[in-house]
Amino acid sequence: MKGMKFKNYRMKYVFTFILLLAMGIGCKPKVLSGKALEDKLMETMSDFLKNSPNKGIKFTVKDVIYYPNINKKLYDCEFHVDMQKGDMDTVGIMRATITNDFKDVERSQ
Numbered sequence: 001m002k003g004m005k006f007k008n009y010r011m012k013y014v015f016t017f018i019l020l021l022a023m024g025i026g027c028k029p030k031v032l033s034g035k036a037l038e039d040k041l042m043e044t045m046s047d048f049l050k051n052s053p054n055k056g057i058k059f060t061v062k063d064v065i066y067y068p069n070i071n072k073k074l075y076d077c078e079f080h081v082d083m084q085k086g087d088m089d090t091v092g093i094m095r096a097t098i099t100n101d102f103k104d105v106e107r108s109q
Contacts, residue, residue, distance in 0.1 A: 038064055044098055045079050048105040058084045062091070073100045 042061045049059040060082040067076045079094045095109040 038066070040102060041066055041075060041077055041098060042079070044102045044105060045077070045081075045094070045096060048096075048107075049081070056085055060084075069097075074098060075100070 041064050045064070046059065046061045049061070052059075062080040062082055064080075065078045069076055075098045077096050077098055079096065080091060081094050082089070082091050093109070094107060096105050096107045098105050
């Protein structure tokens with residue numbers, strides 16, 4: 001009887017360890033690269049521009065050139081953006097920094 005209690009007790013700890021390990025591996029954020037990273041940066045900038053206080057202006061992000069800044073944990077980006085307001089249409093360049101978690105955008109130009 002004593003041996004059986006010890007095995008159940010030990011199995012409980014093994015099962016808990018495996019469960020915590022699986023949760024830790026499953027919750028690790030996926031690192032983006034290549035086309036997926038470009039798409040995410042463009043989507044983040046589009047959302048930022050959509051929520052900007054510029055009323056009546058429609059922004060379309062065409063492409064992005066980015067440089068990862070590993071020390072500061074952000075991306076230095078240059079976007080080509082199509083801007084439309086009424087019957088006016090122009091293409092411009094916007095520069096911004098975006099954090100690695102894609103939550104903060106700071107426009108520099």
